[in-house]
Amino acid sequence: MNLIIDVGNSAVKSAVFQNAKILRSYVFPFEKFFEKFQQIKKDYPQIAFSILSSVIKDTSEIEEILRNETKLFVLGENTRLPFKNNYASPQTLGKDRLALVAAGAKEYSNTNLLIIDAGTCITFDFKNDKNEYLGGAISPGLQMRLKALHHFTAKLPLIELEENISLIGDSTQKGMLSGVLNGVAAELDGIIDRYKADYKYLTIILTGGDTQILSKRVKNGIFANPNFLLEGLNYILEFNKTQ
Ligand SMILES: Nc1ncnc2c1ncn2[C@@H]1O[C@H](COP(=O)(O)OP(=O)(O)O)[C@@H](O)[C@H]1O
Numbered sequence: 001m002n003l004i005i006d007v008g009n010s011a012v013k014s015a016v017f018q019n020a021k022i023l024r025s026y027v028f029p030f031e032k033f034f035e036k037f038q039q040i041k042k043d044y045p046q047i048a049f050s051i052l053s054s055v056i057k058d059t060s061e062i063e064e065i066l067r068n069e070t071k072l073f074v075l076g077e078n079t080r081l082p083f084k085n086n087y088a089s090p091q092t093l094g095k096d097r098l099a100l101v102a103a104g105a106k107e108y109s110n111t112n113l114l115i116i117d118a119g120t121c122i123t124f125d126f127k128n129d130k131n132e133y134l135g136g137a138i139s140p141g142l143q144m145r146l147k148a149l150h151h152f153t154a155k156l157p158l159i160e161l162e163e164n165i166s167l168i169g170d171s172t173q174k175g176m177l178s179g180v181l182n183g184v185a186a187e188l189d190g191i192i193d194r195y196k197a198d199y200k201y202l203t204i205i206l207t208g209g210d211t212q213i214l215s216k217r218v219k220n221g222i223f224a225n226p227n228f229l230l231e232g233l234n235y236i237l238e239f240n241k242t243q
């Protein structure tokens with residue numbers, strides 16, 4: 001059994017895998033790691049291996065506990081990967097993005113693939129049909145946009161995301177929600193159209209914490225898979241176990 005851990009800027013996403021299938025998945029704040037880990041180990045004592053991907057500064061404490069209790073792989077720039085990485089600055093590339101592309105390489109090795117991860121940031125990652133990763137884009141996520149509207153103005157409130165938003169916002173709150181939600185949906189469709197113009201055959205994956213709210217609003221055909229990154233990490237772990 002494998003324990004998969006993705007430390008993002010907003011939350012930790014984790015899952016227990018057996019034979020490439022998720023048995024259970026978890027989302028929790030970074031501060032709750034020790035508590036959650038004890039619970040997971042109790043529920044699944046057969047966990048022998050773990051893999052950690054992190055985009056935050058310091059994970060040394062959680063690495064220590066994982067190393068003591070499992071055979072730990074920490075995803076790094078020198079980890080063996082199932083695709084060719086053509087990013088010009090691999091040392092600064094987010095490890096979460098490596099995991100996303102690994103999932104793409106597993107499922108879609110001969111396909112042009114655009115992976116959109118709507119989390120704290122929205123990342124766009126493109127892998128071509130020769131299994132080469134070329135890069136993509138980084139843009140502010142939904143929560144970040146809402147927080148920025150509040151932070152950089154005197155009068156705009158801090159508001160929560162809402163599902164049912166019309167195009168024409170008839171109040172401050174609805175106007176902000178329309179701008180953020182319809183704006184991101186239009187951005188996603190606009191960027192997808194640019195890729196489609198360059199790559200006739202293109203598959204698109206949408207993942208990340210805001211998958212659900214965005215998938216309903218994107219007009220292009222996409223595959224929504226909130227577990228894509230975790231699946232990529234499990235694949236990297238299996239790929240490296242045999243070394
Ligand atoms: N339980 C949750 N905890 C945190 N964020 C959540 C949760 N459910 C949905 N979200 C949404 O998920 C987004 C964060 O996505 P996530 O993929 O977890 O980000 P990251 O990988 O950057 O930590 C937030 O913008 C928020 O709107």
Ligand SMILES: CC(C)(COP(=O)(O)O)[C@@H](O)C(=O)NCCC(=O)O
Nearest residue numbers: 008009055092093094119120121138
């Ligand atoms: C772009 C990111 C902040 C996204 O992180 P997330 O929103 O998933 O928490 C992360 O992948 C990162 O820190 N990247 C480093 C820069 C780069 O990928 O080039």
